[in-house]
Amino acid sequence: xxxxxxxxxxxxxxxxxxxxxxxxxxxxxxxxxxxxxxxxxxxxxxxxxxxxxxxxxxxxxxxxxxxxxxxxxxxxxxxxxxxxxxxxxxxxxxxxxxxxxxxxxxxxxxxxxxxxxxxxxxxxxxxxxxxxxxxxxxxxxxxxxxxxxxxxxxx
Amino acid sequence: xxxxxxxxxxxxxxxxxxxxxxxxxxxxxxxxxxxxxxxxxxxxxxxxxxxxxxxxxxxxxxxxxxxxxxxxxxxxxxxxxxxxxxxxxxxxxxxxxxxxxxxxxxxxxxxxxxxxxxxxxxxxxxxxxxxxxxxxxxxxxxxxxxxxxxxxxxxxxxxxxxxxxxxxxxxxxxxxxxxxxxxxxxxxxxxxxxxxxxxxxxxxxxxxxxxxxxxxxxxxxxxxxxxxxxxxxxxxxxxxxxxxxxxxxxxxxxxxxxxxxxxxxxxxxxxxxxxxxxxxxxxxxxxxxxxxxxxxxxxxxxxxxxxxxxxxxxxxxxxxxxxxxxxxxxxxxxxxxxxxxxxxxxxxxxxxxxxxxxxxxxxxxxxxxxxxxxxxxxxxxxxxxxxxxxxxxxxxxxxxxxxxxxxxxxxxxxxxxxxxxxxxxxxxxxxxxxxxxxxxxxxxxxxxxxxxxxxxxxxxxxxxxxxxxxxxxxxxxxxxxxxxxxxxxxxxxxxxxxxxxxxxxxxxxxxxxxxxxxxxxxxxxxxxxxxxxxxxxxxxxxxxxxxxxxxxxxxxxxxxxxxxxxxxxxxxxxxxxxxxxxxxxxxxxxxxxxxxxxx
Numbered sequence: 001x002x003x004x005x006x007x008x009x010x011x012x013x014x015x016x017x018x019x020x021x022x023x024x025x026x027x028x029x030x031x032x033x034x035x036x037x038x039x040x041x042x043x044x045x046x047x048x049x050x051x052x053x054x055x056x057x058x059x060x061x062x063x064x065x066x067x068x069x070x071x072x073x074x075x076x077x078x079x080x081x082x083x084x085x086x087x088x089x090x091x092x093x094x095x096x097x098x099x100x101x102x103x104x105x106x107x108x109x110x111x112x113x114x115x116x117x118x119x120x121x122x123x124x125x126x127x128x129x130x131x132x133x134x135x136x137x138x139x140x141x142x143x144x145x146x147x148x149x150x151x152x153x154x155x
Numbered sequence: 156x157x158x159x160x161x162x163x164x165x166x167x168x169x170x171x172x173x174x175x176x177x178x179x180x181x182x183x184x185x186x187x188x189x190x191x192x193x194x195x196x197x198x199x200x201x202x203x204x205x206x207x208x209x210x211x212x213x214x215x216x217x218x219x220x221x222x223x224x225x226x227x228x229x230x231x232x233x234x235x236x237x238x239x240x241x242x243x244x245x246x247x248x249x250x251x252x253x254x255x256x257x258x259x260x261x262x263x264x265x266x267x268x269x270x271x272x273x274x275x276x277x278x279x280x281x282x283x284x285x286x287x288x289x290x291x292x293x294x295x296x297x298x299x300x301x302x303x304x305x306x307x308x309x310x311x312x313x314x315x316x317x318x319x320x321x322x323x324x325x326x327x328x329x330x331x332x333x334x335x336x337x338x339x340x341x342x343x344x345x346x347x348x349x350x351x352x353x354x355x356x357x358x359x360x361x362x363x364x365x366x367x368x369x370x371x372x373x374x375x376x377x378x379x380x381x382x383x384x385x386x387x388x389x390x391x392x393x394x395x396x397x398x399x400x401x402x403x404x405x406x407x408x409x410x411x412x413x414x415x416x417x418x419x420x421x422x423x424x425x426x427x428x429x430x431x432x433x434x435x436x437x438x439x440x441x442x443x444x445x446x447x448x449x450x451x452x453x454x455x456x457x458x459x460x461x462x463x464x465x466x467x468x469x470x471x472x473x474x475x476x477x478x479x480x481x482x483x484x485x486x487x488x489x490x491x492x493x494x495x496x497x498x499x500x501x502x503x504x505x506x507x508x509x510x511x512x513x514x515x516x517x518x519x520x521x522x523x524x525x526x527x528x529x530x531x532x533x534x535x536x537x538x539x540x541x542x543x544x545x546x547x548x549x550x551x552x553x554x555x556x557x558x559x560x561x562x563x564x565x566x567x568x569x570x571x572x573x574x575x576x577x578x579x580x581x582x583x584x585x586x587x588x589x590x591x592x593x594x595x596x597x598x599x600x601x602x603x604x605x606x607x608x609x610x611x612x613x614x615x616x617x618x619x620x621x622x623x624x625x626x627x628x629x630x631x632x633x634x635x636x637x638x639x640x641x642x643x644x645x646x647x648x649x650x651x652x653x654x655x656x657x658x659x660x661x662x663x664x665x666x667x668x669x670x671x672x673x674x675x676x677x678x679x680x681x682x683x684x685x686x687x688x689x690x691x692x693x694x695x696x697x698x699x700x701x702x703x704x705x706x707x708x709x710x711x712x713x714x715x716x717x718x719x720x721x722x723x724x725x726x727x728x729x730x731x732x733x734x735x736x737x738x739x740x741x742x743x744x745x746x747x748x749x750x751x752x753x754x
Contacts (some may be wrong), residue, residue, distance in 0.1 A: 054687075057633070057634050057684060057686075058634060058636075058682070058684055060682060061682070062678045062682055063678065068682070070687075072687070072691070074691070074692065107687075109690075109691050109692065110690060110691075110692060112665075112669050112670075112687065112688035112689065112690070113669050115683075115687060115688070116669070116670070116672075116673045116679060116683070116688065117673075119673075119676070119678060119679055119682070119683070120673060120676055120679070123676060123678040123679075
């Protein structure tokens with residue numbers, strides 16, 4: 001029997017409007033600090049290490065100048081996301097693909113569908129040029145959060 | 156940088172279209188995918204089809220060989236009547252020699268490994284070896300086609316069971332489920348042979364499995380129905396015995412049916428003792444197979460000089476009795492005597508075949524004799540010969556096989572006259588109680604009890620998960636792409652995929668229900684890895700766990716399938732999977748046997 005996809009259960013832990021990072025690793029470590037206030041999360045360094053370990057297996061570049069690095073965390077029931085908008089495009093893959101938007105996810109290890117559903121919403125949102133442009137030009141954190149809530153159902 | 160969808164290259168669009176086809180396929184599969192119990196019914200259909208084709212092939216081969224031996228493929232008794240005396244002696248002897256040579260060749264090739272399907276189901280794990288079984292069927296063909304007084308249902312059913320066992324082994328079924336599939340094959344074979352779907356299924360359920368729970372009877376019924384349908388389509392078979400109408404039983408006649416039951420019970424006891432003694436006699440001679448079997452054939456041939464009805468399985472005499480019932484008692488007694496001795500010689504010499512129809516023959520004769528004797532007593536009502544013949548067949552079968560329900564249903568299906576049901580019920584029950592009072596065991600059970608212990612004979616707490624798990628399962632490496640996972644799930648039609656490392660260590664389990672809705676996403680296909688969507692904290696069963704412990708784990712976690720691991724060099728290595736259904740089948744069988752031993 002299929003479980004209905006999770007809706008409105010993804011938490012936005014942190015927003016960084018001007019993410020300054022020269023590499024994917026630096027971006028992940030910067031965003032990981034945003035989870036320190038979220039209950040049940042490992043320490044930011046540990047979280048970043050998990051995400052980097054996963055990134056080393058295969059790049060999480062999605063296209064549309066977006067990356068979705070993530071760490072699987074046991075004991076949490078919701079997907080938590082930290083969003084960063086790079087001040088300058090970050091080289092993300094070996095092919096030199098550049099990333100503007102980084103969504104660092106702490107994914108519940110026991111609920112892989114949360115992650116898949118979030119990826120679907122994200123791909124859908126960013127495939128529309130207008131919505132991607134809106135995220136790129138959002139003036140402040142509140143506007144970004146509004147965008148995240150509207151398109152990705154983040155709380 | 157990846158482009159928006161509308162600007163994607165041809166290759167990427169092709170990939171998306173391929174993934175969409177995959178998605179459609181998975182959704183269709185997800186909708187159509189049967190539960191484990193339903194899947195077993197589909198396998199029962201397959202077993203029924205294979206079983207019926209096996210019996211058809213054997214029938215055709217038997218007819219061809221009989222034409223070679225006797226110049227005619229039908230009416231073996233009538234054909235023997237036309238043969239010269241030396242032919243009547245020579246043909247069964249040569250047939251026996253050829254049968255013995257085949258058996259000897261088989262024994263040299265494969266040793267004395269058991270091939271009997273009953274042993275595979277009752278004592279073993281459902282594994283019926285193919286080549287030894289085919290060789291034994293060839294031996295049976297030589298015996299039966301040359302006039303040996305043995306039934307052909309044995310090898311017919313064996314072939315059907317072998318086909319089912321092969322099918323189940325190709326699918327790497329767990330032992331409990333493989334046993335049931337072999338039983339389905341056997342049920343199909345019996346049903347096709349006697350054109351009796353209910354009787355075939357009940358025979359296997361009652362005699363072989365010892366259980367008529369719907370979990371086991373359901374698949375048996377399905378395979379029987381399929382086999383009979385194929386048989387009727389190919390051969391346009393009606394009821395096995397064409398009979399006149401059976402008289403509606405009266406209270407007065409019921410008394411005689413009870414007497415018939417007593418006679419059948421006593422007769423069946425003697426019949427089984429005779430077969431046993433004949434077997435022991437031939438064993439004591441220590442003659443090789445190439446001498447025993449021709450010797451048995453020679454005895455049959457010699458008896459056929461006296462009474463041609465001694466050859467074959469007795470079906471033609473039953474037909475005659477039901478058709479005209481004009482055998483004079485002295486003649487019938489000589490026919491019966493010749494037939495009984497011939498069957499004992501054939502059975503004792505080791506000819507491969509069955510005693511089902513010869514048993515029915517003796518029962519039919521018992522019924523006729525009772526009617527004849529009653530007719531001699533003035534004042535007694537005239538008894539219905541057809542009814543007593545059929546009831547005698549049922550009573551004898553019920554007593555000899557310890558299977559009253561099977562006997563009632565088979566005789567009813569063979570005759571399709573509802574008036575026989577009441578007399579059958581009375582005669583079979585009385586016969587069964589009589590034979591039990593005399594200490595008689597089923598002719599089938601005796602051979603099974605002389606075999607070794609079964610996997611299912613152990614104490615529940617001593618049996619281990621490793622003995623019942625399925626060793627074939629899907630696995631994928633953690634860094635495999637989602638598209639590879641999707642292709643694997645669609646090809647293999649499984650609900651779970653294990654994620655394992657290079658040493659076979661279990662890292663997690665992927666469930667089809669989690670991933671199926673996301674296949675059309677090209678971002679998911681190439682970005683997501685298998686490990687991303689695996690459940691890591693899946694309950695596992697240790698291969699060394701007992702069955703009761705495994706039941707506890709299933710009860711706590713509510714999964715239908717659990718991975719089985721064993722510890723190797725301190726690491727948990729995946730070695731199999733255990734389905735809840737297989738565990739329940741195994742526990743049910745073990746518990747049933749334990750209760751039977753306690754009685």
